[in-house]
Amino acid sequence: MALLQIAEPGMSAAPHQHRLAVGIDLGTTNSLVATVRSGMSVVLHDENGRALLPSVVRYHADGSTDVGYPAQAMQSSDPHNTIVSAKRFMGRGLRDLPDAGSLPYQFADAPGMVQLKTVAGAKSPVEVSAEILKVLRDRAEKSMGGELVGAVITVPAYFDDAQRQATKDAARLAGLNVLRLLNEPTAAAVAYGLDNAAEGVYAVYDLGGGTFDISVLRLSKGVFEVLATNGDSALGGDDFDHRIYCWILEQAKLSGIKPQDARLLLTRAREAKEDLTAHPEVRITAVLSTGEMVDLTLSSEVFTEITRSLVNKTLVPSKKALRDAGLEVEDVKGVVMVGGSTRMSQIQHAVGEFFRQEPLNNLDPDKVVALGAAIQANVLAGNRSDDDWLLLDVIPLSLGIETMGGLVEKIIQRNSTIPVARAQEFTTFKDGQTAMSIHVVQGERELVSDCRSLAKFELRGIPPMVAGGARIRVTFQVDADGLLSVSAREKSSGVEASVVVKPSYGLSDDEITNMLRTSQENAKADMTARALREQQVEAGRLIEAIEAALHENGDHLLSAAERAEIDEGMASLRSALEGRDHLAIKEQTERLNHISETFAARRMDQSVQKALTGHKLEELEI
Amino acid sequence: MNIDFSKNHFELFGIAPAYQIDPIRLEQAYRDIQAQVHPDKFAYLSDAERRLSMQWATQANEAYQTLRQPLGRARYLLHLNGVEIHEETNTAMSPAFLMQQMEWREAIGEAKSAKDVPELGHLSGQLRAEMQVQQHKLADFLDRDRDFAKAAEIVRELKFMEKLREEINQALEALEA
Secondary structure, three states, rough: OOOOOOOOOOOOOOOOOOOOEEEEEEEEOOOEEEEEEEOOEEEEOOOOOOOOEEOOOOOOOOOOOEEEHHHHHHHOOOOOOEOHEEEHOOOOOOOHHHHHHHHOEEEEEEOOOOOEEEEEEOOOOOHHHHHHHHHHHHHHHHHHHOOOEEEEEEEEEOOOOOHHHHHHHHHHHHHOEEEEEEEEHHHHHHHHHHOOOOOOOEEEEEEEEEEEEEEEEEOOOOEEEEEEEEEOOOOOOHHHHHHHHHHHHOOOOOOOEEEEEEEEHHHHHHHHHHHHOOOOOOHHHHHHHHOEEEEEEHHHHHHHHHOOOHHHHHHHHHHHHHHHOOOHHHHOOOEEEEEEHHHHHHHHHHHHHHHOOOOOOOOOOOOHHHHHHHHHHHHOOOOOOOEEEOEEEOOOOEEEEEHHHHHHEEEEEEOOOOOHHHHEEOOOOOOOOOOEEEEEEEOOOOEHHHEEEEEEEEEEOOOOOOOOOOOOEEEEEEEOOOOOEEEEEEEEOOOOEEEEEEOOOOHHHHHHHHHHHHHOHHHHHHHHHHHHHHHHHHHHHHHHHHHHHHHHHHHOOHHHHHHHHHHHHHHHHHHHHHOOOOHHHHHHHHHHHHHHHHHHHHHHHHHHHHHHHHHHHHHHHH | OOOOOOOOOHHHHOOOOOOOOOOHHHHHOOOOOOOHHHHHHHHOOOHHHHHHHHHHHHHHHHHHHHOOOOHHHHHHHHHOOOOOOOOOOOOOOOOHHHHHHHHHHHHHHHHHHHOOHHHHHHHHHHHHHHHHHHHHHHHHHHHOOOOOHHHHHHHHHHHHHHHHHHHHHHHHHHHHH
């Protein structure tokens, strides 16, 4: 007989309710969304049963968009307004794009990040990516029948801070709560490792549409430890297309062709590349807008020849990653192939030769990243499985600051396990100096001009002292998403100046708000509705989190008075939630956050104690 | 809200402060701590818990990275015993050691300009062997004799050797690029 369950006050009615979470592979060429359903990671399909969503967005004059296949079908006839491979522009300025001239877009250099001029106005790559994410979010919510608690979004492991920040901004713009930015090869390793109960050192070779990553991981007893990662965030299948495209121009003696013809030939080039995975040669035909005919035959040998240098460009990072991991080729037990571009036979061959073993191709290279991300999203959302695992990932590029003479002083070395923090002390070099500018860069080179500039900020209000008298402590903190925040303070005189910077490519909350506003016609009403919705979700999340914590160990970590205070805070937030005043909800959410801080600290201490006690028991047994 | 960071790195992992440690036990202790505090375990919880988790996980990473490297561990042990290395300012070395350094530099420079990758690999192996000899000495000075002055000298020498190793790696990278 089914008993009616009556929830106790302060306890969730259904503490083990499944929270809806997804993993999203936001790819250069294609994007996917996956989730864990009945313990299985599955890719979600569109209404036509298709798993892949081409990462293509077409803008119309009225601001509406087509995303995916319909947009892809129009890319040759409407090249300016149809954005493909927007991922290549994420967090990038115009000067970072050497091939900008050969792309069929009208670029506008905006501060921080390039923009693309369309009939609907200038669009940043963040906005374009957000359109793709929105479609995937809708697909997931329709398919799963509810609102998402959050998403894990994958990024190339070699993405720098600006590119990561841009990706997170795109997700926010699409209304997604980002549970974690997860490195693509790590996501693949999770899917592969759990599927095959793999143990030992594995390399993940991930060649996507526009990015290349190589990660070396050690898998043991439920721990996925990234030992080193390397790559090239501007190298992928697109470059192979481009080589074929250049070959076509050369063979057919074409020059100065129109954008739509360029797009058409690039499409033909991509098709030729794909056909060459199954055939020794392919025929390439096209009729250009000028009436000119293209009719060529490309053989596998010629394709290998014209792309040899690209293939080699993936082997250099592979060597570096192994060296950083302190390993030799012989130590690698398996090489997991990820990304559609690894289907090319010259890649398979080169990787096999380099690692002296057959690469592992038993997972669908297009889907493995999304599947792994979904598995991790399920865990991060709090749907604990019995067999828990731990992911230890690293930062791909060193972080440093500019010192005298335009040199870089590294503060955090590449391949440090995240989260990581490091502080460094600096001093003034002039008598009476009251301000100091701090320039944060990322990269391996010695000169500031060869590294990526992430942020510049001024620390003001340093008390005047003799040169070398002030002690300024600059702290770098990289979180589990691989995102950096920097703070600085002067501490010698007791006067503290402190600032937290967001790297310059990241969008401020104002900018995000502006983008949301411009993307919607009837701005005002929508903005308020949206703010309310966001606050409600945030408040709901907090209540749920605290309930889960109370359920777990509220009784023995809190005194009756403390417990009463938290209960009162939750009750106040709940009553605010009954109204529609988003500011009131925000205020009560912040209050409850504050009230529950001590409880959070005790829970954390207990966790650490538990880990230590585990050891002491082991020691006794020995 | 304060975290008790007064625990030293050895205490954090529940192992006795010494140069010679069981690396497997250190690793296991590190993993056990991370299994409890890592941000992935708190992604769905409140801001306060997420922030604390990041601070704890950061601390555990810092402690682990310090203790797992022989040089980092030695320097940290000396620090706990009130001996600072002052690597940047104190560069007094024995003449014999300095001579040896110059020979190393020359050999690396020659291999570099000859673009001799196998030779660089060979030098790297030789250097690793010499560093291991130094590390044995460190173990004696730190754990057996508790002669911290001598240990500090070895640490400074090892730091030099580490720089040589970096130089070799950079040369190899430059040649492969």
